[in-house]
Amino acid sequence: MLNITIATRPTGGLRTVSYSRRPSEPRYGLRPTMKDVAARAGVGLKTVSRVVNGEPGVTPETGRRVQEAIDALGFRRNDSARVLRKGRTASIGLVLEDLADPFYGPLSRAVEEVARAHGALLINGSSAEDPDRERELVLALCARRVDGLIVIPAGDDHRYLEPEIRAGVATVFVDRPAGRIDADVVLSDSFGGARDGVAHLITHGHRRIGFIGDHPRIHTATERLRGYRAAMAEAGLPVADGWVSLGSTAPERVTAAATAMLAGPEPVTALFAGNNRVTVTVVRVLAALTHPVALVGFDDFELADLLRPGVTVVAQDAAALGRVATDRLFQRLTGAAPPPTRTELPTRLIPRGSGESPPGA
Amino acid sequence: MLNITIATRPTGGLRTVSYSRRPSEPRYGLRPTMKDVAARAGVGLKTVSRVVNGEPGVTPETGRRVQEAIDALGFRRNDSARVLRKGRTASIGLVLEDLADPFYGPLSRAVEEVARAHGALLINGSSAEDPDRERELVLALCARRVDGLIVIPAGDDHRYLEPEIRAGVATVFVDRPAGRIDADVVLSDSFGGARDGVAHLITHGHRRIGFIGDHPRIHTATERLRGYRAAMAEAGLPVADGWVSLGSTAPERVTAAATAMLAGPEPVTALFAGNNRVTVTVVRVLAALTHPVALVGFDDFELADLLRPGVTVVAQDAAALGRVATDRLFQRLTGAAPPPTRTELPTRLIPRGSGESPPGA
DNA sequence: CTGAAAGCGCTTACAG
């Protein structure tokens, strides 16, 4: 963190906008309403509503008068009121782990694009991997009556959502399935991807391979571990106790885990990293070593190809996850009510160098 | 883009949640309201409101009866209705360029944290650097009556916001100032940072230095160019026509610009990249060269230290930008109405290797 | 073509 000094000064120049407001009144007191427009145009409320919404049945002359009043008053329809009456808020909620994790950037963007195509706004927030915070955020979004919810779950028990789903809040889980309820989910093939990645290391001669993953509470972490174990078993390789480490993705924890696996009499010659946060830290650890250790990471990341060696990854298509999930959400929103489905997107192994070096090279 | 095949199947197992809904009615018809709770508990509406909001003046016995009805009915207060009456939506809008740009991750996250501390939700969207889309999004947020707005502007004329600001929508611009209106702004010292970065290259012996930046419509692009010119001028160095290129940050455009500057009889020996998108592309271009070319980039980015050579950058504190801006927003929201201010956060030069090699090394 | 009345689900201001 930078230790910053802040220089603040009035902007000056240009016209100054007044921020005056009487805090005792609701803010809307300051804004013209349809009633004000109607009064000024000398028409009824409903006529203003017709003009604002482009409904037919207004003579050009009347329409013009209303439009003039709208412009003169600077009227902007209050969508909160509209929403209350119509029952649809034209907004969806997105709950993810951390807005700052680069993996979620393309995913969020894809969700936004689909929502935008349907005329909906995006309300979002981070759970910070805290189940309580996830729940709090999800229920706050339900209280705002979002039409639908895209959730990357932090917790493993989502029964608290049942009344909401029953009340009509379309909900799609992404990246990880819901816990203890049956709901739509869109995820990557974590098991298959990890198995492929580990098999790739085995193909290149490795027999002692370590696995460092996310917290075991997280579905993708255990699925990827399962893929690792499957690949090892298929090759007839044992998995020593010290070769598997699940936990926080904090750099300190990952560094310690990697260091431990690389020490001792029988160190691993290759590592499989369970997600992009882990991979980045492992890359740092390996960069400090004098001997090469092979690495395959789950998740692609920017610049992976420019590191030396390039980092071999199991890539998932984060944008597709977001797109497919949001498409499904809007399918539900527009009436379809099939039973919940589980959609699994394939991963792709991208060899770049770090995963192709033989042991002891 | 991956060409994906999607495997979809019913989830099965677990209890199945019904999604039934009569589309002709408003969704709220399905949810219990305070009126329903009042009827069931045999009390007045206001008493339910008191319990829901934890207001005093309810006997324990009455409170218990109301709470039972709330639980039995699965009541959740409709915040849309509350908002309509109270005049505050407890939500703020964040408009940025691209949710997927890693620079905005920490910024968004900081905005969210501050908003959360004030009990507000975040509604956000991307302008995709399109002024029309920015305007459309901002006005949609105003129609939803967000309490405040954090805007990373794409356009250069924000007079369309004047009526909104006057009506009480607190607005703070971040990263770039507002165009043609006087509003709060929080930004990094682009001029000083670029000047420092270019001076750093000059210190290491470079005399022919190229500048590749973002579109000249964008304030930070021109400020950084100004910093470049200042550093060159202070060192008594000329700036040849071909050494400056502003435009899209699309890889093709940046690659072409860099390639052109590196060709010809008098090629540049060093490049200054105007932002992280440009830097990443320039790194790719330089990686393909046989001779070293020095590079300093504006914006730090993950893994910059792990590239060979490490990439020297002028770092700005994106999280601090978001935090300071949102703090200011809530200051306005809680009554303070000082004239708009301009806050400039310092940058920090981080030498990592790419900016310290002499010409022709 | 036009508009008065009722209502969306809450809170406010007030009376008992």
Add this chain to the structure above:
DNA sequence: CTGAAAGCGCTTACAG
């Protein structure tokens, strides 16, 4: 301690 009435700013259903 408790609740009936009015109202937030719109849309719906209906009548003229």
